[in-house]
Amino acid sequence: PVMVAATRFDGPDPIADPQSLIPRGADARRVVDVMTASREPAQMRFGITLNCRLSSAPSEESDTVIITETCRGEGLGVIRNRFWMDRESRAIHTSEQWVGPRTAPMRVSHNSEAAAAEPPGIQPSPVTLE
Numbered sequence: 001p002v003m004v005a006a007t008r009f010d011g012p013d014p015i016a017d018p019q020s021l022i023p024r025g026a027d028a029r030r031v032v033d034v035m036t037a038s039r040e041p042a043q044m045r046f047g048i049t050l051n052c053r054l055s056s057a058p059s060e061e062s063d064t065v066i067i068t069e070t071c072r073g074e075g076l077g078v079i080r081n082r083f084w085m086d087r088e089s090r091a092i093h094t095s096e097q098w099v100g101p102r103t104a105p106m107r108v109s110h111n112s113e114a115a116a117a118e119p120p121g122i123q124p125s126p127v128t129l130e
Contacts, residue, residue: 001036001101001103002034002036002100002102003099004034004099005033005034005044006033007030007033009031010029014026014054015054015067017090018056018065018067021067022056022065025053025056027053029050029051030050030052031047031048031049032048033046033047034048034100048073048075048076049073050071050072050079051073052069052070052072053071054067054068054069055070062087063088065084065085067084069081069082071098077101080098080105081096082095082096083095092110093109094109095110
């Protein structure tokens with residue numbers, strides 16, 4: 001299958017301050033690179049631009065806000081990423097992210113408490129794949 005090799009925002013990352021998305025949302029451009037599992041250069045595509053709209057809504061849990069990023073890109077259709085943010089700490093604790101066409105989204109648990117508990121100088125991965 002085709003999968004994401006890299007992704008980045010063209011400009012500031014709107015998820016860096018997720019609380020600011022609550023009152024008004026935001027528009028952003030995301031740039032992605034995709035490749036196949038074979039990693040054949042002929043099957044790689046770089047610099048695909050996605051036009052995205054981020055919006056937020058309260059979840060059924062009163063202490064959580066769901067941020068939805070809806071993107072459109074040439075030849076890729078509509079792409080949705082979702083982020084669950086703790087309203088009080090403003091931390092993203094879970095996300096579902098697009099990893100490629102015709103592929104189920106990847107659900108990620110962001111364990112920021114475990115990362116904060118590590119001694120200085122050690123850089124643990126704060127992400128656990130489910």
